[in-house]
Amino acid sequence: MKKILLVGNPNVGKSVLFSRLTGVNVVASNYPGTTIEFTEGVMSGKKEKIKLIDTPGTYSLSPTCSAEKVATEMIQKGDLIINVLDATHLERNLLLTLQLLEQKKPMIVVLNIWDEAKHKGIKINVKKLEKLLGVPVITIIALTGEGLKKLVSSFEKAKTPCTKQISTEKKWCKIGKIIGDVQVVTHRHHTLKEKFRDLTIKPLFGITFAILILFLVFLAIKFVGENLIEYFFEPLFENLWSPIILKLSVFLNGEGFLHNILIGELVGNKIAYVESLGLLTTGLFVPIAMVLPYVFAFYVFLSLLEDVGYLPRLSVLMDNIMHRVGLHGCSIIPMFLGLGCNVPGALASRILESKREKFIAMTLMAIAIPCMAQTAMIIGLIGATGAFGIGFVFGTLFLVWIVLGIILNKSIKGESPELFMEIPPYRIPHLRTLFKKVYVRIKSFIGEALLYVLLGILFINILYSLGIIQFVGKITAPIITGILGLPEEAVGSLIIGFLRKDVAIGMLLPLGLTVNQLIVASVVLAMYFPCIATFIVMLKELGMKDMLKSAGIMVFSAFFVGGVLNLLLNTFF
């Protein structure tokens, strides 16, 4: 099968074009570094099927981070290169184009974001550019699909350029001549959007605006999540699912091993969805009715911030703080993604340059950034006792993030690199792309969460029936009861937390814990170890040695902080 590569600078619309041509849903955002691994998809050509490969963005063929390395390594494997350029920044994009022409592979140049170039008063003579580069040049608007037919039909017209190798300095001179020949920019004044763009990056206004935006996003997520649960998911389970489960319970005679596995224990002949620990009750209710509404709301607002182009601005505003914990501003992106799910968060840390930064970022995220599933359960469980508990849990995690970050920064050799980030313009989000992205993320959440929740519940039921939980509870009593002040049964939560943190927190409900105990248990569960999915990604990214180091820090800090919290809460509250 013929292999076609999409290659270009970061944030020029390669992933949107890939998604349009193959129908494969990939996450595309308005900031550089969204794609950190190559993605393959199949599309129909005129005569045969074609394999299309979306590569991470790179500014040149000399990679500066692992994501760029993936792109440059892929170039030799392609039969045809589609070089995607941002028509609004032609000059900067042309360096990579000239480097690609030297590779002597059949190539097509695509000028994307053609509509925005017109709005900005940029006129490009496509015919002249085609002649100067020696390969076909096609103009497209990937978001709306304009020009894609012409692009597909031009695959056969791709030409192998015959360009001599020249130095980077000479390439810039050549680019200067090309721009002079093909591009005319009409002078115009700054628009309101551009004035706002400059303002939101200035310290005083920028930080005030960021606090306001983040607070509004938090309120909106809470509002959407709570209302979806109250008016849609809870009635759905109560009115439609409960009668079916009750009939099944009667069919199974209301007891026995199979009843315990499938439905769990009934409370007063009613289904207690969080407490019963059955596959068809808790196993479905927790991920779908308690967690999914918040995850959905979070991803809608995250996607909105991504597509508007706000996250890179947040990176600049946070750079000063991030340096204190051994990172730079760009690290806020993995942290932000980690708030949804730690897995994409850990993967996104590939945009960080050094091994040291990746270690600090992943360790801090695994310890002090709870995923949205976990956050939803903490809000659901502790929220019932008032705002104090929730504030205490998240306040503690934030403090741990800062203090541990400072300790890691001081104790690990090396320096945090300086920030270097291209800031994209503000763009009005394209609704179809936005909801496609939410759909991809929700689908991935459901696929992963349902499997691990069901596995976790099955596993814990088997451990209970074999008496293993009770046995481990007795062995670990000096730590669980002595240091953390929790009952022995809480060890079940810690075991299951390795599979799914949300179920682990749900398992605390039947234990009848006090508010202080709930706070300690939630903080320890958030910190002590990542869930299995995050663990696998961290192991792959960090390697065994660094993963063991990171795990050691997690376990020690979780029990240390849990012990201190237990002491403080029982002394002062």
Add this chain to the structure above:
Amino acid sequence: MLTKLNVMGVSVGTKIKKISSTSPNWPMVFEAKGVQVAIGKGIAQKIFVKI
């Protein structure tokens, strides 16, 4: 850092427009060839002779 700036078309003599850089340790944001770029203040002080 210099290589990164180079591949974005910023080299000795390139005209840039400063967007934001007011407090110490704050990243510097500048516009060059229509693109806004943020770089750490430390390196910005070493690179740019005239700001």
